[in-house]
Amino acid sequence: MNKKIAELKKLVGEIHDLQSVMxxxxxxxxxxxxxxxxxxxxAQVETLSRLEHEKFTAPAMGxxxxxxxxxxxxxxxxxxxxxxxxxxxxxxxxKTRVPADLVAEFARVTTIAQHEWEKAYHAADFKIFKPxxxxxxxxxxxxxxxxAPYDHIYDPLLDEFExxxxxxxxxxxxxxxxxxxxxxxxxxxxxxxxxxxxxxQTYDGQKQWDFGINVATRMxxxxxxxxxxxxxxxFTTTFGLGDVRITTRILPESLTSGLFSTIHxxxxxLYEQGIARNLxxxxxxxxASLAIHESQSRLWxxxxxxxxxxxxxxxxxxxxAYPEQLGAISMENFYRAINRVEPSCxxxxxxxxxxxMHIMLRLELEIAVLERRITVADLPQxxxxxxxxxxxxxxxxxxxxxxQDVHWSCGIIGYFPTYALGNMIAAQxxxxxxxxxxxxxxxxxxxxxxxxREWLRENLHCHGAKFEPQELVxxxxxxxxxxxxxxxxxxNKYREIYY
Amino acid sequence: MNKKIAELKKLVGEIHDLQSVMxxxxxxxxxxxxxxxxxxxxAQVETLSRLEHEKFTAPAMGxxxxxxxxxxxxxxxxxxxxxxxxxxxxxxxxKTRVPADLVAEFARVTTIAQHEWEKAYHAADFKIFKPxxxxxxxxxxxxxxxxAPYDHIYDPLLDEFExxxxxxxxxxxxxxxxxxxxxxxxxxxxxxxxxxxxxxQTYDGQKQWDFGINVATRMxxxxxxxxxxxxxxxFTTTFGLGDVRITTRILPESLTSGLFSTIHxxxxxLYEQGIARNLxxxxxxxxASLAIHESQSRLWxxxxxxxxxxxxxxxxxxxxAYPEQLGAISMENFYRAINRVEPSCxxxxxxxxxxxMHIMLRLELEIAVLERRITVADLPQxxxxxxxxxxxxxxxxxxxxxxQDVHWSCGIIGYFPTYALGNMIAAQxxxxxxxxxxxxxxxxxxxxxxxxREWLRENLHCHGAKFEPQELVxxxxxxxxxxxxxxxxxxNKYREIYY
Numbered sequence: 002m003n004k005k006i007a008e009l010k011k012l013v014g015e016i017h018d019l020q021s022v023m024x025x026x027x028x029x030x031x032x033x034x035x036x037x038x039x040x041x042x043x044a045q046v047e048t049l050s051r052l053e054h055e056k057f058t059a060p061a062m063g064x065x066x067x068x069x070x071x072x073x074x075x076x077x078x079x080x081x082x083x084x085x086x087x088x089x090x091x092x093x094x095x096k097t098r099v100p101a102d103l104v105a106e107f108a109r110v111t112t113i114a115q116h117e118w119e120k121a122y123h124a125a126d127f128k129i130f131k132p133x134x135x136x137x138x139x140x141x142x143x144x145x146x147x148x149a150p151y152d153h154i155y156d157p158l159l160d161e162f163e164x165x166x167x168x169x170x171x172x173x174x175x176x177x178x179x180x181x182x183x184x185x186x187x188x189x190x191x192x193x194x195x196x197x198x199x200x201x202q203t204y205d206g207q208k209q210w211d212f213g214i215n216v217a218t219r220m221x222x223x224x225x226x227x228x229x230x231x232x233x234x235x236f237t238t239t240f241g242l243g244d245v246r247i248t249t250r251i252l253p254e255s256l257t258s259g260l261f262s263t264i265h266x267x268x269x270x271l272y273e274q275g276i277a278r279n280l281x282x283x284x285x286x287x288x289a290s291l292a293i294h295e296s297q298s299r300l301w302x303x304x305x306x307x308x309x310x311x312x313x314x315x316x317x318x319x320x321x322a323y324p325e326q327l328g329a330i331s332m333e334n335f336y337r338a339i340n341r342v343e344p345s346c347x348x349x350x351x352x353x354x355x356x357x358m359h360i361m362l363r364l365e366l367e368i369a370v371l372e373r374r375i376t377v378a379d380l381p382q383x384x385x386x387x388x389x390x391x392x393x394x395x396x397x398x399x400x401x402x403x404x405q406d407v408h409w410s411c412g413i414i415g416y417f418p419t420y421a422l423g424n425m426i427a428a429q430x431x432x433x434x435x436x437x438x439x440x441x442x443x444x445x446x447x448x449x450x451x452x453x454r455e456w457l458r459e460n461l462h463c464h465g466a467k468f469e470p471q472e473l474v475x476x477x478x479x480x481x482x483x484x485x486x487x488x489x490x491x492x493n494k495y496r497e498i499y500y
Numbered sequence: 501m502n503k504k505i506a507e508l509k510k511l512v513g514e515i516h517d518l519q520s521v522m523x524x525x526x527x528x529x530x531x532x533x534x535x536x537x538x539x540x541x542x543a544q545v546e547t548l549s550r551l552e553h554e555k556f557t558a559p560a561m562g563x564x565x566x567x568x569x570x571x572x573x574x575x576x577x578x579x580x581x582x583x584x585x586x587x588x589x590x591x592x593x594x595k596t597r598v599p600a601d602l603v604a605e606f607a608r609v610t611t612i613a614q615h616e617w618e619k620a621y622h623a624a625d626f627k628i629f630k631p632x633x634x635x636x637x638x639x640x641x642x643x644x645x646x647x648a649p650y651d652h653i654y655d656p657l658l659d660e661f662e663x664x665x666x667x668x669x670x671x672x673x674x675x676x677x678x679x680x681x682x683x684x685x686x687x688x689x690x691x692x693x694x695x696x697x698x699x700x701q702t703y704d705g706q707k708q709w710d711f712g713i714n715v716a717t718r719m720x721x722x723x724x725x726x727x728x729x730x731x732x733x734x735f736t737t738t739f740g741l742g743d744v745r746i747t748t749r750i751l752p753e754s755l756t757s758g759l760f761s762t763i764h765x766x767x768x769x770l771y772e773q774g775i776a777r778n779l780x781x782x783x784x785x786x787x788a789s790l791a792i793h794e795s796q797s798r799l800w801x802x803x804x805x806x807x808x809x810x811x812x813x814x815x816x817x818x819x820x821a822y823p824e825q826l827g828a829i830s831m832e833n834f835y836r837a838i839n840r841v842e843p844s845c846x847x848x849x850x851x852x853x854x855x856x857m858h859i860m861l862r863l864e865l866e867i868a869v870l871e872r873r874i875t876v877a878d879l880p881q882x883x884x885x886x887x888x889x890x891x892x893x894x895x896x897x898x899x900x901x902x903x904q905d906v907h908w909s910c911g912i913i914g915y916f917p918t919y920a921l922g923n924m925i926a927a928q929x930x931x932x933x934x935x936x937x938x939x940x941x942x943x944x945x946x947x948x949x950x951x952x953r954e955w956l957r958e959n960l961h962c963h964g965a966k967f968e969p970q971e972l973v974x975x976x977x978x979x980x981x982x983x984x985x986x987x988x989x990x991x992n993k994y995r996e997i998y999y
Contacts, residue, residue, distance in 0.1 A: 018547035021540065022521055025528060034743065037725045041520065041740025044781060048517035052551060226536045241540025244533065282543060 005069055006082050012062060013089055014282040019053040024238045028246060030115065031407075032230045043112035050108035051101055058097045066090050081285065084467035088284050091164065098147040107140050111412035118410030119233065125400035127381045134409055135377045138370050141414050145371070154371050158415025162291040163422070165469050168368075170482075171418045174425070175361055178484045185354055185491060186392075189342045192499045197338035199330050204256040208322045213249060213263035216315065220301065221454045222247070222267045223274050234407040235262040235349075237269035237298075242281045245273040256323075257339055258350060261302050268301030269294055271454060275462025290470035291416060292482075295423020296430055297457070303353055303424075304431045304490075305445060305453070312336050314448040340498055344392035346401040353424075354495055358391045360421040363406075367414050428487035429478040430461070504571075505581055508564055511555070512588055513781040518552040523737045527745060529614065531729045542611035549607035550600055557596045565589050580784065583966035587783050590663065597646040606639050610911035617909030618732065624899035626880045633908055634876045637869050640913050644870070653870050657914025661790040662921070664968050667867075669981075670917045673924070674860055677983045684853055684990060685891075688841045691998045696837035698829050703755040707821045712748060712762035715814065719800065720953045721746070721766045722773050733906040734761040734848075736768035736797075741780045744772040755822075756838055757849060760801050767800030768793055770953060774961025789969035790915060791981075794922020795929055796956070802852055802923075803930045803989075804944060804952070811835050813947040839997055843891035845900040852923075853994055857890045859920040862905075866913050927986035928977040929960070 026046055034042060056062070069086050076083040114133035121130035141158060148157035153168040160166070214229065232248035239245045247266035251259040272288050280286035288294040305311050316332045327335065342352045348359040366383060369375045375383060384403040389395050396402030408416055435441050438452050445453070460477055474482055525545055533541065555561070568585045575582040613632035620628035640657060647656035652667040659665070713728065731747035738744045746765035750758040771787055779785035787793040804810050815831045826834070841851050847858040865882060868874045874882060883902040888894050895901030907915055934940050937951050944952070959976055973981055 014543065015547045018544040022525065022544050022548065025544075026521065026524060029524060029528065033727060033729075035723065035725055035727050035745075037722075038740060038743030041742050041780065044513065045517040045521050045524075045739075048514045049521065223536075224534065226534055228532060228534050230532075240544075241537060243540055244537030246534075281540065 005065060005072075006085075009065055009069065009085065009089065010283065012056070012065065013085070013284055016053055016056050017282045017284065017286070019049055019056070021240045023049050023053070025240050028230075028238045028240075028248075030112070031232045031234070031236065032248060036116075039113060039116040043109045046112045047105045047109035051105040054096060054099070054101045054104040057093065058101070062089075062093055063097070066093055079467075081280065081467065084285055085283055088466060092284060095160070099144060100147075103140065103143060103147075107144070107412055110136050110140060111410065114410045114412070115407065118404065118407060122233070122400055122404050125398040125404065127399040127403055130404065130410065131377055134380075137409060137412050138377060138414070141412065142371060155368050155415060158371075159418065160415075162413075162416050162419055163470060164290060165471055166290075166292075166422075171364070171422070174482060174484055175357075175364070175418075175421070178357060178421075178425075178488060179361060181488050182354065182357055182491070183391075185495065186342065186344065186358075189354065189495055189499050190344075194343075195337045195341040195498075196334070197341050199326060200256050200338055201254065202256075202326045203253050204323060204326060206251045206253050206259075209251050209253075209256065209259045210249075212319060212322055213260055215318070216260070216306075217247070217263055217267040217270075219448055220264070220267050220271060220450050222270055226274055227270060229263070229266075235266050237266045237273070239273045239287065242273070242276055242278055242286055245270045255350075256326075261306060262349075264306040265298045265302040268298035271301070271457070272297040272462050275454075275458040276465040277463045280465045280467075285465045285467050287466050289464070289466045289468060289473050291419035292422035292426055293461075293470050293473060295420050296426035297423075297461075299420075299423050300427040300431055300457075304427060305450070307340055307353070308442075308445065309336050310442045310445040312339075313446045337498055340494070342495060342499075344394045346388060346394055346396045347405055349406075354491055355392060357421045357424060360417050362387045362391055363417040367417070371414070422482060425482055425484045425487040426474055428490045429474065429480070429483060430457075431490070432486050433460075433478055504564060504568055505584075508568065508584065508588065509782065511561060511564065512584070512783055515552055515555050516781045516783065516785070518548055518555070520739045522548050522552070524739050527729075527737045527739075527747075529611070530731045530733070530735065531747060535615075538612060538615040542608045545611045546604045546608035550604040553595060553598070553600045553603040556592065557600070561588075561592055562596070565592055578966075580779065580966070583784055584782055587965060591783060594659070598643060599646075602639065602642060602646075606643070606911055609635050609639060610909065613909045613911070614906065617903065617906060621732070621899055621903050624897040624903065626898040626902055629903060629909065630876055633879075636908060636911050637876060637913070640911065641870060654867050654914060657870075658917065659914075661912075661915050661918055662969060663789060664970055665789075665791075665921075670863070670921070673981060673983055674856075674863070674917075674920070677856060677920075677924075677987060678860060680987050681853065681856055681990070682890075684994065685841065685843065685857075688853060688994055688998050689843075693842075694836045694840040694997075695833070696840050698825060699755050699837055700753065701755075701825045702752050703822060703825060705750045705752050705758075708750050708752075708755065708758045709748075711818060711821055712759055714817070715759070715805075716746070716762055716766040716769075718947055719763070719766050719770060719949050721769055725773055726769060728762065728765075734765050736765045736772070738772045738786065741772070741775055741777055741785055744769045754849075755825075760805060761848075763805040764797045764801040767797035770800070770956070771796040771961050774953075774957040775964040776962045779964045779966075784964045784966050786965050788963070788965045788967060788972050790918035791921035791925055792960075792969050792972060794919050795925035796922075796960075798919075798922050799926040799930055799956075803926060804949070806839055806852070807941075807944065808835050809941045809944040811838075812945045836997055839993070841994060841998075843893045845887060845893055845895045846904055848905075853990055854891060856920045856923060859916050861886045861890055862916040866916070870913070921981060924981055924983045924986040925973055927989045928973065928979070928982060929956075930989070931985050932959075932977055 023046060026042060030042055066086070066089060073083060073086060110133070114137055117133045118130050121127060142154070145151065145154045145157045151157055155168040159168055159171065217229070218224070226243050227245045227247060229247045229249060231250060233250065235248045235250055237245065237247050247263065247270050249259050249262040249266060272294060276286055312332055312335060316335055320327045340352065342354040344355050345351060348356070351359055362384070365387070366380060370377060370380070381399055381403045385395055388402070434453060434456055437456055441453060461473070464473065468476065471481055522545060525541060529541055565585070565588060572582060572585060609632070613636060616632045617629050620626060644650065644653050644656045650656055654667040658667055658670070716728070717723070725742050726744045726746060728746045728748060730749060732749065734747045734749055736744065736746050746762065746769050748758050748761040748765060771793060775785055811831055811834060815834055819826045839851065841853040843854050844850060847855070850858055861883070864886070865879060869876060869879070880898055880902045884894055887901070933952060933955055936955055940952060960972070963972065967975065970980055
């Protein structure tokens with residue numbers, strides 16, 4: 002038994018190495034790779050993807066897993082070994098459905114597509130990206146068909162990011178929140194608007210960078226196990242539990258963009274840095290799912306980073322960095338300004354009240370293309386129309402519309418819903434954290450984030466991917482994914498600000 | 501035949517991908533990796549090394565190569581196909597001698613050793629590095645034994661970097677140059693010394709960086725296919741013919757260190773960027789050997805970058821960047837200062853007249869440890885003694901002595917001689933270039949490097965690794981590696997400066 006487990010750990014260790022190396026390649030591509038590096042990089046990613054897939058789906062793995070199934074009942078279901086066998090078996094069953102050639106082609110196509118998306122983004126011209134996106138949707142359909150019969154073509158895609166969750170579940174949750182978020186947006190839209198013109202001055206980039214570094218450090222981000230770089234689209238990536246990197250983007254014309262990116266990504270990174278080190282080089286040594294991950298980034302970004310308590314600590318420092326721009330602005334006015342609700346075109350810049358509407362738009366379009374009810378060519382116009390319908394705003398060009406997010410170019414379809422689910426899970430966890438740490442508000446007000454971070458680490462982070470996301474939510478909050486705490490949080494927060 | 505060649509290209513393409521990815525990992529480790537990333541990085545490198553080795557030495561590769569040997573006579577020996585079969589066969593024969601476990605262990609040990617070397621370097625304390633270096637020498641001996649019987653234990657190590665060259669050849673060449681370089685150093689030491697105190701002021705780092713970027717650009721380094729970053733020990737690395745990166749180190753207290761590093765590395769990079777693009781993703785798509793590579797970096801660094809003509813173009817710009825430091829210094833005095841001959845402890849800062857002595861010291865120590873005539877523990881003291889004997893200077897501490905170079909920590913033993921050979925080949929090529937481009941001096945004086953770069957590209961760079969290094973030297977210069985042109989170059993240059 003122990004010998005077999007050791008054998009399994011060796012196998013998954015090598016597979017994990019290949020996955021980590023692909024993360025390095027992706028990080029490099031998004032931060033530093035020169036323009037003409039894309040073609041050979043695509044070949045490298047294709048080769049690694051193929052090798053990773055071959056190793057994971059090799060008969061030796063299947064036989065090993067078979068021989069371990071009977072032993073599961075001898076193990077504690079909460080033990081690392083039990084969870085390892087369970088998770089590797091799940092992944093093995095998933096991966097053996099997909100031909101290696103499809104995996105390799107997908108890797109190659111998306112590596113090139115990212116590059117073409119970047120070009121299209123800068124040119125604000127969807128045409129450049131369109132053939133690549135068509136190919137990506139074709140390959141994702143082909144992937145989904147490997148899992149036929151399915152309840153919904155979106156299910157196999159969603160399952161890759163959110164194991165166990167069904168499209169129908171997501172739609173049911175979204176159906177609950179849609180009318181109430183719309184109503185809130187409508188209600189707040191009728192209130193007198195908050196001034197935030199002072200945010201739209203020029204804010205020196207280096208000072209933004211330094212301020213973000215300081216906040217991430219206070220949050221407990223461990224710089225000996227990470228670093229921050231600049232990327233067009235901020236992200237967090239893990240090369241190992243000793244190397245969890247964040248990225249941000251600094252826009253001198255937008256003070257909040259870089260700051261909240263850094264807090265958001267540091268929230269992701271705290272999760273990964275908080276995973277028990279003995280899960281290193283196994284598939285358990287990562288977040289449980291994308292929604293759980295997003296719950297951590299959004300909790301830090303919004304529940305902490307957009308709270309009055311946070312700014313009662315942070316604002317004097319920000320004022321000191323920007324005396325000209327903020328010297329005459331009170332903390333209360335700053336707090337209200339960064340929480341102003343205003344329908345806008347860019348998801349990552351969206352306020353909390355409108356954010357989920359961006360997600361619903363993407364989900365509907367993704368499903369419609371997959372089901373061939375619309376074509377990729379229709380996307381720019383439909384994006385435009387839906388933005389107008391949901392938020393009453395229209396993108397000026399493709400960069401503000403269909404091209405704004407990197408995800409599709411990476412082949413990530415089925416991922417966006419996890420952002421909205423993350424918001425909801427964040428609120429559920431936030432309620433529990435507040436109950437467990439009665440002084441939480443005043444601690445945040447002193448810039449003391451350690452109790453919150455440690456509570457999250459002990460109750461969530463340390464487990465890595467040992468438990469399925471819905472099981473984890475239940476362990477932590479006593480219920481499944483529930484939109485009520487989030488809706489309560491939103492209504493309470495914004496009514497307090499707006500009335 | 502064509503089908504078999506295509507099959508070979510596919511196989512070597514995948515192997516090349518793995519090698520390129522290892523280059524990315526190494527670049528990242530030397531530029532940006534956080535301290536605690538080393539352990540998992542070592543596992544990743546180990547896994548990739550093992551896979552690369554397994555793929556290269558797989559029976560399928562052997563059978564394919566066997567089936568292609570008979571076809572060689574049908575091919576033009578200068579064709580890409582002929583050279584590909586020849587080079588892959590050579591590498592296959594070399595690699596199949598070495599067990600995969602040894603390859604993987606070597607990769608893991610050296611990844612960790614690099615990290616420990618860096619610690620030891622900063623602490624100037626050889627003890628930190630000693631156990632790792634002992635392990636590395638053990639593993640290199642074990643590697644050499646795979647090739648027994650050999651003429652010399654150093655032969656298999658040298659062969660990895662300089663295919664076809666023997667230790668006895670190197671020693672014969674070194675025996676020729678040793679007395680004449682010693683005599684030159686002695687002769688110049690008796691002349692009045694050149695003032696270079698003005699070089700030891702503080703030179704703003706950003707301006708140094710910008711100046712280096714400008715020079716590399718004029719040299720023809722293609723930034724769409726590369727970038728420059730900072731590293732403790734400057735190096736050039738190739739992730740593909742579309743992504744050839746350089747690194748430099750900027751020391752505000754030393755104007756020349758960063759500048760000549762940049763020129764040196766850009767010289768390496770021009771070679772890689774000049775390789776015919778159709779050799780991409782094959783073992784031909786790289787330099788022919790380390791000595792040939794070094795001939796290119798040293799040609800640009802010394803024959804061009806330390807020439808009077810170069811500075812007649814570049815010096816006014818440098819003066820403009822540093823008016824306080826250089827405003828009162830004439831071009832002639834600057835030229836003499838950067839060419840001052842002065843025995844010193846650091847190889848990479850050494851002038852042309854003393855440089856090769858540093859190499860001979862390393863070669864002798866490497867061989868003595870391999871032959872167990874001395875131990876790793878003896879190295880610091882012997883380094884000290886030999887420096888005194890060869891150059892009349894002694895290192896202040898281990899950082900200035902045995903720890904100064906990164907190479908051993910990467911497991912690179914058998915490599916240093918290629919630096920000295922590169923100097924000699926550079927002088928041989930320089931003679932040919934001057935004959936082919938009679939206006940070369942005046943073109944350099946105008947900052948026009950295109951003719952030289954194009955001549956090198958057409959006559960050398962484009963071939964990549966198609967021809968063995970000694971064959972390539974013969975094709976280009978009509979003779980084997982010959983120290984005479986280098987010695988003539990040195991004597992002429994320095995007698996002109998010193999008398």
